[in-house]
Amino acid sequence: MLRLEKLTKTYRTGDMALKAVDLEIPQGQVLALIGPSGAGKSTLIRCINRLVEPTSGKVWLGDVELTHLGAAALRRERRRMGMIFQEYALVERLTVMENVLSGRLGYVGFWRSFTRRFPQTDVDEAFRLLDRVGLLEMADKRADELSGGQRQRVGICRALIQNPALLLVDEPTASLDPKTSRQIMRLICELCAERGLAAIINIHDVALAQMFVQRVIGLRLGAVEFDGPPDALSPDVLTTIYGEEDWQATIRKVEDEEEEALA
């Protein structure tokens, strides 16, 4: 569904953020991307929808190659990739409804969007999504009146209303408390399962990633160091990704999880 071929990004400062990354993600797979700060996680997902222009390499979304597209074709393909951000990146001074509907901007013309006359089907879908994430009564509030967890749920609605095939998720829980973090991760994974979406989730919290995803990619200095199922993350693996540290407290054991399920 998504295939990266030798994707490379060299910043103008000379920093090699990505070193010929190869990666293939099948339909409906939720994947966590872990690695230390500066490993190139953010750059990787931004190179896929070209918020950052890759230096070389190819990105295949289905059977469309993205790195050579012109502006109009790129915008069409961006509609198929929903993005969720670390600090929510809602437009603070717009209402929740406007923020959700902004996910449809790729589908409606300028004047319709400027005068806020979105098609009724889009509005219906926006209400349905807000209801799904439990924010129906917030539709008319301004985005900056919401709490962190609520804002991130609006961000999820904005990504989903695009009707994407792929979700690019950049540190969705980094500014949230532990409980809200789990709720948001659970919500993202549930929605991916409901809709058969593939997702790449950048995440710092290794234990949280292990709880929810089917596959983990470890990135270090712009190169893939680990690719496997979450329970294959051993202390040795984490040491190759992050460097030497005592990992016993970080890796979740199966018993912990069961205890928690009982509690």
Place this chain on the structure above:
Amino acid sequence: MPIVTHSDGRQGWQRRDTKARMLRWFGWLIGVAAFVWCWNRISETTTWFFVWDAPRIAGDILGRATPPRWSYIDKLWWPIWDTLNIATLGTIGALIMAVPVAFMAARNTTPSRLFVRPLALLIIVATRSINSLIWALLLIAIIGPGVFAGVVAIAIRSIGFCAKLLYEAIEEIDHTQVEAITATGASRWQVMAYGIVPQVMPAFAGISVFRWDINIRESTVLGLVGAGGIGLQLSASLNTLAWPQVSLILLVILLAVGISEWVSAKVRGAII
């Protein structure tokens, strides 16, 4: 190095090292010397007789100017209305022209940093650096005396001010909100309308009322050169030494400025 090692091995810290202290001392010395020298030069070229005489003359004028000639107010309603209109229309005209200039000047929205941005900055500097009275003089020569020349003078003079403040606001917006809108597949103009405009709206509204407030003051003097408004009455009264009328005009201007200040404070409070 502000950190010094004493002879007994302990480390001390002071704000500046010896070199910086000496530099500052010489800086102060030069500053004081320049002040004394300038004071002397100004003193040499001042006719002190007039200065000592000033309080008496000022008292004399104040005596002649009071009480204001209240009956003259009938002839002031129309000019003060003109003045308000010059300021308001001029501000609206300036904003219409300043918005595109600001978007062309802001680093993150300019179509071309190499060609368009310097041009926009040139417009900002050029319109700002010439006083509205001088713009009015130029425009009277071009389009003749009257209110319209005043409106255009105020508008041109305000472009630079509004565009400069607005483009600084545009450069300070949160970039991730713009990224988020771009990532949905929105077009360039949609990104502008959804990602940038909502973020700069409060600044835009604040700048508008602030400039309107300034323009009311500026438009009160435009009449001095014949560009309409209450300044015309002011200059006529000054030329005929009709001090009671001058004092009434100054009171009316004070009132108008006071009201404009009150309105703009209210508007700004409501927006932000």
